Amino acid sequence: MTHATEVSQGTVAASAQHVVKTYGSGDTEVHALRDVSIDFQAGQFTAIMGPSGSGKSTLMHCLAGLDNATSGVVRIGDVGLMGLSDKEVTRMRRDRIGFVFQAFNLVPTLTAKENITLPIDIAGRKLDEEWFDAIVGRLGLGDRLTHRPSELSGGQQQRVACARALVGKPDIIFGDEPTGNLDSRSSGEVLSILRAAVDEFSQTVVIVTHDPRAAAYADRVVFLADGQLVRELYSPSADDVFEVMRILGEGGEN
Numbered sequence: 174m175t176h177a178t179e180v181s182q183g184t185v186a187a188s189a190q191h192v193v194k195t196y197g198s199g200d201t202e203v204h205a206l207r208d209v210s211i212d213f214q215a216g217q218f219t220a221i222m223g224p225s226g227s228g229k230s231t232l233m234h235c236l237a238g239l240d241n242a243t244s245g246v247v248r249i250g251d252v253g254l255m256g257l258s259d260k261e262v263t264r265m266r267r268d269r270i271g272f273v274f275q276a277f278n279l280v281p282t283l284t285a286k287e288n289i290t291l292p293i294d295i296a297g298r299k300l301d302e303e304w305f306d307a308i309v310g311r312l313g314l315g316d317r318l319t320h321r322p323s324e325l326s327g328g329q330q331q332r333v334a335c336a337r338a339l340v341g342k343p344d345i346i347f348g349d350e351p352t353g354n355l356d357s358r359s360s361g362e363v364l365s366i367l368r369a370a371v372d373e374f375s376q377t378v379v380i381v382t383h384d385p386r387a388a389a390y391a392d393r394v395v396f397l398a399d400g401q402l403v404r405e406l407y408s409p410s411a412d413d414v415f416e417v418m419r420i421l422g423e424g425g426e427n
């Protein structure tokens with residue numbers, strides 16, 4: 174089976190350099206990102222945290238090519254997104270990036286299995302059945318594969334979205350609150366499989382989360398406040414994360 178691109182120590186899977194994102198202009202101007210520079214090492218699991226409105230989703234969307242930075246440089250691997258046409262960005266997303274978002278974006282007319290394999294089918298690639306079975310088994314979706322999204326619970330839909338992001342073994346997986354609506358058991362399954370994607374398949378995972386327990390699965394936790402990077406922790410415990418959140422003024426939300 175083909176694995177994610179082989180990674181060596183120190184390879185950068187994604188990076189933002191001096192990224193500024195400003196929404197609106199004049200009185201309604203919002204500085205969502207103010208000169209953010211960060212590298213995401215390949216084969217690492219990073220969690221982005223910070224108070225509501227601090228710019229987490231904006232950073233992730235800029236990194237994933239879903240939104241354009243106002244200025245600065247964003248790279249996936251060694252490819253700068255700014256120089257690419259829309260078509261090239263779309264292809265880059267399709268071939269190298271997996272997404273797990275809170276709005277699962279499942280196709281209502283397709284079964285769970287069809288939704289999971291959709292990116293591979295669109296790309297005209299061959300499904301790695303062994304990896305598919307492993308993901309589906311681990312996410313507890315084996316008996317739900319013929320169901321349509323409307324016949325699945327929110328948690329099951331989220332796990333289908335997670336399986337879809339993983340099945341093509343993209344180099345990098347972005348998750349915007351991937352465990353946002355899940356109970357603690359489903360949440361643990363999703364986080365464990367993201368962890369396994371990193372540990373066993375050298376994929377790179379970047380998630381936005383408000384949950385210190387989710388962040389504790391990460392190798393590195395970075396904190397944004399008011400559009401700037403303000404702290405980072407390596408292999409923290411949930412308590413370490415909670416303490417920084419408290420200092421940054423987010424402790425009360427959770």
Ligand SMILES: Nc1ncnc2c1ncn2[C@@H]1O[C@H](COP(=O)(O)OP(=O)(O)OP(=O)(O)O)[C@@H](O)[C@H]1O
Pocket residue numbers: 196197203204205223224225226227228229230231232
């Ligand atoms: N499309 C938009 N137009 C105008 N302002 C926006 C837009 N998207 C985000 N913003 C603003 O940019 C800032 C950063 O938003 P962002 O969604 O990145 O924050 P966040 O840290 O992900 O927040 P949350 O934890 O609440 O999801 C906020 O002040 C937000 O209101």
